[in-house]
Amino acid sequence: xxxxxxxxxxxxxxxxxxxxxxxxxxxxxxxxxxxxxxxxxxxxxxxxxxxxxxxxxxxxxxxxxxxxxxxxxxxxxxxxxxxxxxxxxxxxxxxxxxxxxxxxxxxxxxxxxxxxxxxxxxxxxxxxxxxxxxxxxxxxxxxxxxxxxxxxxxxxxxxxxxxxxxxxxxxxxxxxxxxxxxxxxxxxxxxxxxxxxxxxxxxxxxxxxxxxxxxxxxxxxxxxxxxxxxxxxxxxxxxxxxxxxxxxxxxxxxxxxxxx
Amino acid sequence: xxxxxxxxxxxxxxxxxxxxxxxxxxxxxxxxxxxxxxxxxxxxxxxxxxxxxxxxxxxxxxxxxxxxxxxxxxxxxxxxxxxxxxxxxxxxxxxxxxxxxxxxxxxxxxxxxxxxxxxxxxxxxxxxxxxxxxxxxxxxxxxxxxxxxxxxxxxxxxxxxxxxxxxxxxxxxxxxxxxxxxxxxxxxxxxxxxxxxxxxxxxxxxxxxxxxxxxxxxxxxxxxxxxxxxxxxxxxxxxxxxxxxxxxxxxxxxxxxxxxx
Amino acid sequence: xxxxxxxxxxxxxxxxxxxxxxxxxxxxxxxxxxxxxxxxxxxxxxxxxxxxxxxxxxxxxxxxxxxxxxxxxxxxxxxxxxxxxxxxxxxxxxxxxxxxxxxxxxxxxxxxxxxxxxxxxxxxxxxxxxxxxxxxxxxxxxxxxxxxxxxxxxxxxxxxxxxxxxxxxxxxxxxxxxxxxxxxxxxxxxxxxxxxxxxxxxxxxxxxxxxxxxxxxxxxxxxxxxxxxxxxxxxxxxxxxxxxxxxxxxxxxxxxxxxxxxxxxxxxxxxxxxxxxxxxxxxxxxxxxxxxxxxxxxxxxxxxxxxxxxxxxxxxxxxxxx
Numbered sequence: 140x141x142x143x144x145x146x147x148x149x150x151x152x153x154x155x156x157x158x159x160x161x162x163x164x165x166x167x168x169x170x171x172x173x174x175x176x177x178x179x180x181x182x183x184x185x186x187x188x189x190x191x192x193x194x195x196x197x198x199x200x201x202x203x204x205x206x207x208x209x210x211x212x213x214x215x216x217x218x219x220x221x222x223x224x225x226x227x228x229x230x231x232x233x234x235x236x237x238x239x240x241x242x243x244x245x246x247x248x249x250x251x252x253x254x255x256x257x258x259x260x261x262x263x264x265x266x267x268x269x270x271x272x273x274x275x276x277x278x279x280x281x282x283x284x285x286x287x288x289x290x291x292x293x294x295x296x297x298x299x300x301x302x303x304x305x306x307x308x309x310x311x312x313x314x315x316x317x318x319x320x321x322x323x324x325x326x327x328x329x330x331x332x333x334x335x336x337x338x339x340x341x342x343x344x345x346x347x348x349x350x351x352x353x354x355x356x357x358x359x360x361x362x363x364x365x366x367x368x369x370x371x372x373x374x375x376x377x378x379x380x381x382x383x384x385x386x387x388x389x390x391x392x393x394x395x396x397x398x399x
Numbered sequence: 400x401x402x403x404x405x406x407x408x409x410x411x412x413x414x415x416x417x418x419x420x421x422x423x424x425x426x427x428x429x430x431x432x433x434x435x436x437x438x439x440x441x442x443x444x445x446x447x448x449x450x451x452x453x454x455x456x457x458x459x460x461x462x463x464x465x466x467x468x469x470x471x472x473x474x475x476x477x478x479x480x481x482x483x484x485x486x487x488x489x490x491x492x493x494x495x496x497x498x499x500x501x502x503x504x505x506x507x508x509x510x511x512x513x514x515x516x517x518x519x520x521x522x523x524x525x526x527x528x529x530x531x532x533x534x535x536x537x538x539x540x541x542x543x544x545x546x547x548x549x550x551x552x553x554x555x556x557x558x559x560x561x562x563x564x565x566x567x568x569x570x571x572x573x574x575x576x577x578x579x580x581x582x583x584x585x586x587x588x589x590x591x592x593x594x595x596x597x598x599x600x601x602x603x604x605x606x607x608x609x610x611x612x613x614x615x616x617x618x619x620x621x622x623x624x625x626x627x628x629x630x631x632x633x634x635x636x637x638x639x640x641x642x643x644x645x646x647x648x649x650x651x652x653x654x655x656x657x658x659x660x
Numbered sequence: 661x662x663x664x665x666x667x668x669x670x671x672x673x674x675x676x677x678x679x680x681x682x683x684x685x686x687x688x689x690x691x692x693x694x695x696x697x698x699x700x701x702x703x704x705x706x707x708x709x710x711x712x713x714x715x716x717x718x719x720x721x722x723x724x725x726x727x728x729x730x731x732x733x734x735x736x737x738x739x740x741x742x743x744x745x746x747x748x749x750x751x752x753x754x755x756x757x758x759x760x761x762x763x764x765x766x767x768x769x770x771x772x773x774x775x776x777x778x779x780x781x782x783x784x785x786x787x788x789x790x791x792x793x794x795x796x797x798x799x800x801x802x803x804x805x806x807x808x809x810x811x812x813x814x815x816x817x818x819x820x821x822x823x824x825x826x827x828x829x830x831x832x833x834x835x836x837x838x839x840x841x842x843x844x845x846x847x848x849x850x851x852x853x854x855x856x857x858x859x860x861x862x863x864x865x866x867x868x869x870x871x872x873x874x875x876x877x878x879x880x881x882x883x884x885x886x887x888x889x890x891x892x893x894x895x896x897x898x899x900x901x902x903x904x905x906x907x908x909x910x911x912x913x914x915x916x917x918x919x920x921x922x923x924x925x926x927x928x929x930x931x932x933x934x935x936x937x938x939x940x941x942x943x944x945x946x947x948x949x950x951x952x953x954x955x956x957x958x959x960x961x962x963x964x965x966x967x968x969x970x971x972x973x974x975x976x977x978x979x980x981x982x
Contacts, residue, residue, distance in 0.1 A: 149775045156764060156772045163763040163804075165568040177575040184585045185441070186448045194448060226758025229724055230820075234776035235747040241776060314428035317436035327447040392726045393675075 206256025215295030216312020275358030287348030290372035461518025473553025511546035545606030551636030705874035755836035907963030
């Protein structure tokens with residue numbers, strides 16, 4: 140029963156069911172898309188004052204990816220809170236499937252919402268701000284978006300694992316939204332930021348994915364950026380897997396699972 | 400005398416009862432760190448786009464963020480009671496409604512004022528914003544008026560929350576509306592005409608403009624018109640909110656809508 | 661034969677912290693050395709007042725909490741180290757209406773947990789269909805859970821707990837807040853589990869429920885087991901004798917104390933039933949207390965006087981109040 144096929148099926152079914160939960164939710168299904176979309180709009184309104192088409196395109200590309208960040212970080216840190224409130228956290232922990240494999244399809248479902256928000260933002264940019272995406276290398280551009288989605292998903296996975304023990308993680312998660320938008324360089328060039336913050340940006344996989352998106356749009360090679368992006372993402376996954384086991388055990392020891 | 404006590408003591412007690420879950424782990428990230436990050440985000444966007452100066456974004460976003468505590472807390476003072484099913488008990492008391500609900504708004508306004516002032520102070524310390532020392536007392540006053548106006552909007556939302564259950568989503572949507580329409584990051588004059596027109600009917604627009612002028616060294620005489628307008632807008636929302644509560648209270652007595660969650 | 665569930669001197673302490681600035685730590689011992697054994701196929705009841713440590717004990721047995729000390733085995737597997745083996749073989753259902761995904765249909769909730777429990781895809785559909793039938797939700801499974809009544813949610817819970825056909829079933833106050841008809845159906849379902857040879861650990865507040873269902877009962881009080889045995893043994897353990905009930909109108913505390921002082925009286929409890937206070941006197945077998953009791957109630961208006969055999973509830977009240 141633990142064959143690969145069965146495992147894959149399990150992940151797919153869980154993914155689909157979790158996506159259903161998210162889509163029906165006013166928070167993850169609606170706000171997680173609307174919020175970054177409106178912040179992207181606000182950013183583009185600022186750029187629009189000078190109406191420099193190059194700057195608009197630069198911001199438009201990055202703005203499209205803002206939604207992935209929100210749907211992951213905010214949803215991931217509220218995930219555990221949500222399961223606690225529903226009283227299901229203990230039930231999924233008590234199931235023989237390891238907790239990481241419970242979280243993984245949930246994270247992927249969130250990433251799908253993020254992907255939807257990318258498409259919505261690109262259409263919105265085009266419709267409201269007349270930003271026609273001029274992309275030289277579409278396949279690599281799409282690949283970059285997927286890389287952004289996957290690596291942010293892994294980051295969200297890391298966050299949701301770390302958040303198991305903390306009751307107020309949702310507040311911390313919401314507080315990650317703006318810094319992420321800033322540090323990953325979605326709508327500003329990273330050179331503007333103080334040098335001290337540069338390593339933080341490098342440690343965030345989406346930074347590299349957004350660079351890749353821009354490179355692909357401009358027709359330059361995006362492979363180096365995407366390689367770093369993938370490596371950072373794998374590091375998140377490894378860290379999350381390691382933390383997951385330790386933190387769940389700690390939660391069993393300290394009785395923090397049932398707290399609501 | 401009873402109404403005065405309901406206003407002060409009742410307001411504070413219900414605030415404490417409804418926000419008992421608030422602790423530094425929630426307050427600091429969501430009400431102190433986040434506004435500063437929002438300020439930084441837009442200040443850098445402004446630098447990157449070559450539009451406006453840091454002070455413009457510090458003031459705009461700090462005041463805009465006051466809407467979060469003001470609107471959410473005010474909505475929650477009514478919506479939260481509905482979830483705990485205590486609203487019916489409160490409405491069954493003979494207490495007068497105006498001091499009852501306005502009393503609840505006073506701690507909310509103070510909270511919003513503190514959040515906005517914190518944003519202005521920390522934002523101007525972190526970025527290149529030089530606000531003259533003499534301007535601070537008036538800025539504090541204008542921010543208070545802006546908080547009052549946002550709380551007025553929160554009261555209207557709270558009233559709507561009596562019949563529409565998803566108050567949190569509504570609050571977020573309104574926050575986004577304020578972000579885009581009130582001149583938080585783009586001066587009203589630089590927005591398309593229809594957007595500016597909407598902005599002028601919303602709370603905060605005039606307070607943000609007045610605070611920016613004060614930051615640039617304007618005198619009270621130059622901003623008093625804006626501050627007066629902001630106060631009037633705020634009071635109008637308060638009046639609409641109270642009237643709506645009264646209407647819904649009547650409707651709920653007729654149709655029993657309060658007890659459904 | 662290995663026991664289905666075996667607990668050896670289980671202890672669990674909680675550390676609670678309070679205060680935002682000056683954090684104070686307090687250690688609370690919720691379970692203080694609980695030992696019991698449940699044989700395969702047995703329906704075992706764990707009774708006790710709120711906060712006695714029932715749920716904490718169950719959570720240690722179902723691997724959600726690590727015991728502070730002591731050990732426990734389920735079907736021979738250690739609950740601290742053999743997580744997956746234990747989890748695969750147990751079902752867990754708690755009372756109340758939480759623990760379900762509100763935005764999913766009943767069917768989807770069951771599908772989700774079948775996946776997490778690794779129910780083979782081929783069996784899933786059949787199994788879910790059978791369980792929906794068993795708990796009487798057939799026809800309603802497509803609706804979202806947010807529209808379910810409390811009774812329906814509880815039945816869906818039972819179905820969820822049974823998905824992977826567990827050998828040992830933990831039911832934590834399953835009948836809480838269910839109407840009498842629903843509770844009767846639930847009892848029938850639980851009895852059905854026992855008839856299928858499942859091992860069941862049940863906690864409940866309803867004595868008639870425990871009396872009707874359980875093969876053996878342990879009474880837990882303040883984290884310690886104070887009595888253990890069959891329902892009949894328990895009834896006998898506390899009052900091999902009889903129970904005297906006297907209806908009184910306006911009984912004084914002094915009179916109650918006076919009755920308590922009679923030789924052969926074990927406990928005296930006053931139950932308010934409207935205007936009447938019923939004096940429930942349980943006495944040792946052979947002790948003749950009716951006349952002395954009535955004599956001490958001189959001056960109090962007395963109504964009906966009756967005798968009956970002790971119920972499990974009498975035993976329970978006596979055990980947890982003494």
